[in-house]
Amino acid sequence: MEKKKKASPALSFEKALEGLEEIARRLEDGELDLDESIAEFEKGVRLARICHEKLDAAEKKIEILQKAEGGRIERRAVDTDEETGELDDDEDIQGTLL
């Protein structure tokens, strides 16, 4: 059973979505009494919110690993062309981690 915590991070998106689908099915089947229906419905609404939150949690970000001074490996953001998916600053990304 899920706790009422906000967007419980332990719950994976897939689990939340499956839970939501199960609740929709059970409500449609009408196998629950009123109290159960209301409880399930509330849980469903909560799961739907969690699902949406998880979908929107990330922010578009494309990064490339680069070797910095001292041999440390760093992440650096790069821009890409929306249409072609091409990396914008070709000059800087020729290298490899080798």
Place this chain on the structure above:
Amino acid sequence: MNDRFYTISEFTRLIKATLTGTPELNQVWLKGEITNLTYHSSGHIYFTLKDEGAVISSVFFKYANRSMAFRLEEGMSVFAFGSVGLFEKRGSYQFTVSQVRLEGAGELQKRIEQLKKKLLAEGLFDPARRRRIPFLPRRIGVVTSPTGAALRDIIKVATRRFPNVEILIAPALVQGAGAADSVARGIEELNDPSHGVDVIIAGRGGGSFEDLMPFSEEVVVRAFANSRVPIISAVGHQVDHPLCDDAADAAAPTPSAAAEIAVPVKVDLQERIDYCRARAYSAMLSYVREATLRIDAATSVRVFRTPRDIVETRMALVRERERGMIVALERRVAEKRRRFLSVPDVRRLAAAQVARTEMRLAVASEKLQKLSPLGTLRRGYAVARGADGKIVRSVKMVAVRDRIDVILRDGALTCTVDSISRRVIGGKEEKG
């Protein structure tokens, strides 16, 4: 002499067209020994291929030799892939090389087969080792060339499917010398938990058998197998898949297909969520609607309707009475006021009222006097009271020898009953 002739250039072009138009002379493998090798400063490589009976001069242009995995050496026995070409200025033909191998295709194939057998025996290709690709990765790691079409395709497909996707690129060489090590290192680096990568795509676009070789090398296959993070093989191929496919958690025939495996379509998911939510809403709504109908149906039965009616009719009655009272009160007030106003001498009226009242009081007082037992006693009647203090109103209330008090106007006598006669004054027997 025939008037018809060719210029040298025309004729040379004709030869060239004949040579390049002959399939047997193009896109073929030659096996030979390297002599007269020159690495030119321009980056092109010139050499002569020879065997016991013939020689052919060859050129390996910079654009083609850039991805060479090893350095050519004088006397080296090689397989060279290429086409015939013609150098007009010198009137010589040559072999234009696009790739060189140390082994023949058969030998290479044999080596891969041996490696495959070995890794299979180790259990690296056990399907049970395959993990599920996470459904919604927070961040995707990509091991490929930073400048290749593969990366472009992956970014394009991934961001189209999921606009706010996070991608971390580990740039790697994907062909030629050091490619295998570079790819293996990239996979290892992306496995570092600090990068927060949920799934890795490693691969490259399609290419020749040699181009794809790094992805069949032991170090790469092991890197795939050892990846803690679920990994998708994304090597463009049509027929023979690279060995890394067998060690990966999922294998895609192209980088684009790998991106599709790794990234769900956000809009689809949103629709799926909203669809479920709408289903839950409408199921709940129809539940309530149905329940309302059932309640209505049940309460329309007389048993339930009657108490309601009773209350309602009572309420109506009360309301009506209330209204009536208010109306009557108002009327009375109005009447009083009218009367009050219509009688000029209120004091006289009041005096008459007092007189009338006094008169009534006197009459009432006289009546009261007559009714009082004292008046009766004064007229000569007596009252008998039993031992229990009760008035004796019947001979049945006493017995012979009972003591009774007889109360007169000015005192009381204590008497004993000697005898009881049932005869009533006036001669009539009382019943009972």
